[in-house]
Structures are given as structure tokens and as C-alpha cells.
Amino acid sequence: MGKRAAAPTSRGRSQNRRRARGGRGRSRRSPIGRLVLPTLALVTLALGGGAALAHYNAGTGPADAAAAAPTDEPTTAIPTTPAPTKPAPTRSSVAPKPKASPKPEKPKVPASGAGTFAGATSSGDPVGTGGTLRRYRVQVEDGIDLSASEAAAEIERILAHPRGWAAHGRGRFQLVTENADFVIRIATPTTADRLCLAAGLNTRGELNCETTQGVVVNLKRWLLGSPTFTGTPAEYRHLIINHEVGHEIGIRMHMTCPGQGKLAPVMMQQIKGLKGCRSNAYPYDEDGSYIEGPVVP
Known part of the structure; x- marks a missing residue:
């Protein structure tokens, strides 16, 4: 009989067992390995904590993430009370009174002049619907601040007015520079008095003639109008020309007020008082009616 094989020892069995398990047995670690692993763990923990802290600070921490997550529940805005603010300083609510516009200064009227006259050099076409043609010249006293040409143009417009003599067949008028039937002179008070007195009329430095x-x-x-006339000096010039030209076309007598509150006739001496009438600068009313009153004896 041959010899039987010796039984393996316990040591041999354990080594074989380890080999059979594919080396899964406990291996020996070096001192360096035991130091490196804990260090890596600490670094990882530190980095992870910092990232979490940065993530929280950026507003996406757990609470913010929950707030930002979509939900099916309706949201209600919570009203907030704004912080009180100081009212802006305001000025007084009472508006300041507007300053009154300064009244235009009255033109200065020289009491006297040279006594000689300069004539307008312009002429015009006849105006009027019928009657005798009357040609007239316009002259202004030398040395006064008034243009003869401008005065002539204004008188031409007055005679052509729709409520004037020419528009209602009482005469035709034409501005000329020569061969005139009559002359319209604008003179200082002293010179006007002298010219009127030569015709037996006392104008006292105030009136026309x-x-x-x-x-x-x-x-x-011409420049100031009349204290009894309700209107501007420019409107009063219509009354001057219409009244005096009324005498030129044959109305020799003056008229007086026809009744309380009615328009004064243009042939009334309105500068001496209106006697209850309203001042008026035109021979005809707006509807074409002739404005007249009782004749002054």
C-alpha cells in the first residue's frame, strides 16, 4: 500500500481560503494611506459645505427653492403699507393777483404850431353810390408828429365806411392832390381857433369847425377823442369827419337827442353832452336807417 498524503495544516487552509476568495481579505495599509484618506474627507466636507453656503447665499437654499418651486395653489400678494413720506413743500395756494397792465400814455398835443401846412401827396379813386362828386385834399400843420399821408388814408377809409354818407347815396368823395372842392386841415388848437374864428366860430381850443x-x-x-364819447379816439375820428362833411354836403343845422337811450345823431354836437342818448359816430344805423333827431333852432 502506498503512503497516504499528509493532511493540510490549519495555516494552509486559511491561506488557501484567502486565495479562493480572490484576495478579498484584509490587506495591510501603509502609514501614508492612513493619513491621506482622512485629509481627503475633510477637504471634501469643506468644499461641499462652502458650495452649500454659496448656494444658500445666492437665494436658492432650501427655503428659497421651496418658494421658487411651481405650485398649483393660487398666490395672494400681501399688501404692504408704504413708508410715510414727507410732503413736498408747496407755495401758498392763493394765486398772486395779476399786475394791472399799465395804461397807455396819452399822446402829447402841442398847443400851437407853425401855422403852415403840408399836403398829402397821395390820391385815390372815388367812393360812393351816388350824388355829387366832391374832391378833397388833406393837409397837416407843419411841425407836429402826424403824417399827412397816413391821415389822408384814414380819412379815405372813414368816408368809404358802410355806415357813412357815401355808402347811402348822399355823395361821392375822392382824395386828390390838387383842384379840390374843399380841404380837410388838421391843426393845433391855437391854429384851429384862428382858422375857425375867421369864419366867425369860437372853438375855444377844443372844437372842430x-x-x-x-x-x-x-x-x-383827433388824438385824444372826447370825454363824452364812449369809444376810442380812432372811432371818434369817424364822428369828426362825418359831422363836418355832413355840413359840406348841405346839412347846415345841428340836431339833438331823439330820446332816452337812443343813438345820438351824427349831426348832434355830442362833445357838448349827450342829453340821455348813446354816443354814435355814424350817420346810419347797422340796418341802414338814418339816425336823426330834432333840429336845434
Whole structure:
């Protein structure tokens, strides 16, 4: 009989067992390995904590993530009370009173002038619907601040007015520079008094007149109007020309007020008082009616 094989020892069995398990047995670690692993764990923990902290600070921490997550529940805005603010300083609510516009200064009227006259150099076409043609010249006293040409143009417009004599067949008028039928002179008060007195009329430095040579207009009335006339000096010039030219076309007598509150006739001496009438600068009313009143004896 041959010899039997010796039984393996316990040591041999354990080594074989370890080999059979594919080396899964406990291996020996070096001292360096035992130091490196804990260090890596600490670094990982530190990095992870910092990232979490940064993630929280950026507003996406757990609470913020829950708030940002979509939900099916309706959201309700919570009203907030705004912080009180100081009212802006305001000025007084009472508006300041507007300053009154300064009244235009009245033009200065010289009391006297040179006594000689310069004529307008312009002429015009006849105006009027019928009647005798009357040609007229316009002259302004030398040395006063008034253009003869401008005065002539204004008188031409007055005679052509729709409520004037020419528009209602009482005469035709034409501005000329020569061969005139009558002359309209604008003179200082002293010169006007002298020209009117030559015709036997006392104008006292205030009034206009009509003479055999033509019409004399007091510069004071031309520039300032009349204290009894409700209207501007420009409107009062219509009354001056219409009244004096009324004498030129044959209305020799003056008229007076036809009744309380009615328009004064243009042939009334309105500067001496209205006697209850309303001042008026035109021979005709707006509807074409002739404005007249009782004749002054």
C-alpha cells in the first residue's frame, strides 16, 4: 500500500481560503494611506459645505427653492403699507393777483404850431353810390408828429365806411392832390381857433369847425377823442369827419337827442353832452336807417 498524503495544516487552509476568495481579505495599509484618506474627507466636507453656503447665499437654499418651486395653489400678494413720506413743500395756494397792465400814455398835443401846412401827396379813386362828386385834399400843420399821408388814408377809409354818407347815396368823395372842392386841415388848437374864428366860430381850443374853405380838425380831438364819447379816439375820428362833411354836403343845422337811450345823431354836437342818448359816430344805423333827431333852432 502506498503512503497516504499528509493532511493540510490549519495555516494552509486559511491561506488557501484567502486565495479562493480572490484576495478579498484584509490587506495591510501603509502609514501614508492612513493619513491621506482622512485629509481627503475633510477637504471634501469643506468644499461641499462652502458650495452649500454659496448656494444658500445666492437665494436658492432650501427655503428659497421651496418658494421658487411651481405650485398649483393660487398666490395672494400681501399688501404692504408704504413708508410715510414727507410732503413736498408747496407755495401758498392763493394765486398772486395779476399786475394791472399799465395804461397807455396819452399822446402829447402841442398847443400851437407853425401855422403852415403840408399836403398829402397821395390820391385815390372815388367812393360812393351816388350824388355829387366832391374832391378833397388833406393837409397837416407843419411841425407836429402826424403824417399827412397816413391821415389822408384814414380819412379815405372813414368816408368809404358802410355806415357813412357815401355808402347811402348822399355823395361821392375822392382824395386828390390838387383842384379840390374843399380841404380837410388838421391843426393845433391855437391854429384851429384862428382858422375857425375867421369864419366867425369860437372853438375855444377844443372844437372842430367847417368853414367856406373846408373842414378844420382840432389836433387835440383827433388824438385824444372826447370825454363824452364812449369809444376810442380812432372811432371818434369817424364822428369828426362825418359831422363836418355832413355840413359840406348841405346839412347846415345841428340836431339833438331823439330820446332816452337812443343813438345820438351824427349831426348832434355830442362833445357838448349827450342829453340821455348813446354816443354814435355814424350817420346810419347797422340796418341802414338814418339816425336823426330834432333840429336845434
